[in-house]
Amino acid sequence: MTNRTYSEINQRIEKGDVVVLTAEEVKVLAEKDGVETVAKEVDVVTTGTFGPMCSSGAFLNFGHPSPPIKMGKVWLNNVPAYAGVAAVDAYIGATEHSEIEDEYGGAHVIEDLVSGKKVDLKARARGTDCYPRRQVDATIDIDSINEAFLFNPRNAYQNYAAATNSTAKTIFTYMGMLLPNLSNVNYSTSGELSPLLCDPKMRTIGLGTKIFLGGTQGFVAWNGTQFHTTRPTNDHDIPMAPAATLALIGDLKQMCPEYLKAAVYERYGISLFVGVGVPIPILDEEIAKAVCIRDSQIETHLQDYGAEGRPSLGVYNYEQLKSGRIEVDGKEITTGSMSSMYKAREISNKLKDWVAKGMFKLTEPVQGLPSNTSLQGLKPKEGTQ
Amino acid sequence: MKAKFILNFKPDMVDKPLTYLLIKEYDIKINILRGIITPGKEGRLLIEMIADDDAIEKGLEFLRNENVEVIPLQKKISLREDECVHCGACISVCPSGALEMNRENWMLVFTPEQCVACGLCKSACPLRLFKLDFAE
Known part of the structure; x- marks a missing residue:
């Protein structure tokens, strides 16, 4: 049974009497008064996540010097950007490393740009009749360039495996430092606040969904890469392995460094913390039930990153993982997170505030995300390693 | 004491x-x-x-x-707390309990008195906010 439509919710946002709660607050209401009350009384629930999302980057258009140039190779603060698109466009990927500095990369360039800092641009070209210039060196900033938009191929992972290491040596991974002999566990999610865990069937999230991205509004552009919808689920419809993802887009010029933060993972590389929040309209009781999911109902595998094939050492829920300690093989192990709950909560509150103040209306997806997808591996040529 | x-x-x-x-x-x-x-x-x-x-x-x-x-x-260890995003990447590597998460407000709690200057947090912090001078 439908409780409300997008247009009814938007009318209430306009009138200023919309009922909006964060995904943490709605669970408290559900425990007190039941999911039926949530479905009846709540219009919108806001989610949030702030984790390192390697698959991030930005398209930039630098404008033409005179005479013009078809940039073939581009560097921003000595970090290579991809210039194999039209003349003065480039894509700066978050994980790209500086050619001269160890702990600086594409994510830092993006953070520097949104912080208003000057960035050195170096471009080299072969020169053509229409674009005769072969090189240009310039200083740019976020205001001096034409367009700058974040376009992240894979963000907001719906669940992720927790990581540990059984070997005798510390290993350095994108899940942080994993100490020897099962001495620590790292996980990465905001759990019950996470967008795709609060709407696991993605009934309200699709192409064109307006979201919080990097401190401003952005949009779901596409399904994210490695979009996997056929992972085994638990009794609460939660996939127990990395599943759906979102490709996100938004205006970098409006974003702020509080919600886009460069990260360095020792002996792994560079990544970018991205602040994402998705508003979920409570269209019916099924959606109301989904947003009331608790950490204790969201489960994931603990994988041994030290062993080949990363075998599972067991299934844990996020109430256990977030408690700071879990037991593995009879041994108590300290847990830590890669993703910030503090910032996730801040984002869900900020988005709630925007909706409540009439600054942010909800959009019905133009098209749903794909279903029945899985992943293919990559088969190396025969005879190669 | x-x-x-x-x-x-x-x-x-x-x-x-x-x-x-x-x-x-x-x-x-x-x-x-x-x-x-x-x-x-x-x-x-x-x-x-x-x-x-x-x-x-x-x-x-x-x-x-x-x-x-x-x-x-x-005096030899410090954390630039105002820049911390409270992700928690330093917590699981800390052997001494000097770094813990406050599970009410989800902010990092740093207790320098508990620190044993192992330096693991310095390597684990993705924002490079720890300073530890012991070995220098």
Whole structure:
């Protein structure tokens, strides 16, 4: 049974009497008064996540010097950007490393740009009749360039495996430092606040969904890469392995460094913390039930990153993982997170505030995300390693 | 009381039994947490002292008189807390309980008194916010 439509919710946002709660607050209401009350009384629930999302980057258009140039190779603060698109466009990927500095990369360039800092641009070209210039060196900033938009191929992972290491040596991974002999566990999610865990069937999230991205509004552009919808689920419809993802887009010029933060993972590389929040309209009781999911109902595998094939050492829920300690093989192990709950909560509150103040209306997806997808591996040529 | 100190001593002090004297003469329980001692070079020790305030004060005075530089550990470790995003990547590597998550507000809690200067947080922090001078 439908409780409300997008247009009814938007009318209430306009009138200023919309009922909006964060995904943490709605669970408290559900425990007190039941999911039926949530479905009846709540219009919108806001989610949030702030984790390192390697698959991030930005398209930039630098404008033409005179005479013009078809940039073939581009560097921003000595970090290579991809210039194999039209003349003065480039894509700066978050994980790209500086050619001269160890702990600086594409994510830092993006953070520097949104912080208003000057960035050195170096471009080299072969020169053509229409674009005769072969090189240009310039200083740019976020205001001096034409367009700058974040376009992240894979963000907001719906669940992720927790990581540990059984070997005798510390290993350095994108899940942080994993100490020897099962001495620590790292996980990465905001759990019950996470967008795709609060709407696991993605009934309200699709192409064109307006979201919080990097401190401003952005949009779901596409399904994210490695979009996997056929992972085994638990009794609460939660996939127990990395599943759906979102490709996100938004205006970098409006974003702020509080919600886009460069990260360095020792002996792994560079990544970018991205602040994402998705508003979920409570269209019916099924959606109301989904947003009331608790950490204790969201489960994931603990994988041994030290062993080949990363075998599972067991299934844990996020109430256990977030408690700071879990037991593995009879041994108590300290847990830590890669993703910030503090910032996730801040984002869900900020988005709630925007909706409540009439600054942010909800959009019905133009098209749903794909279903029945899985992943293919990559088969190396025969005879190669 | 319990307190941690970094002791820097000159090359000619390296073979003097400082910890033995602190224990025997000043009745201070000494826990050696880290040490870099190379004959002919400057030495450095990270120790925890357990005794009443008065005994620790006298022990420190003895060390200073022996020309040992005594630095409270807290002065050598720091976290730029205002820049922290509270992700928690430093917590699971911390062996001493100096770094913990407040599960009410989800903010990192740093207790320098618990620190053993292992330096793992420095490597684990993705924002590079820890400073630790022990080995430098």
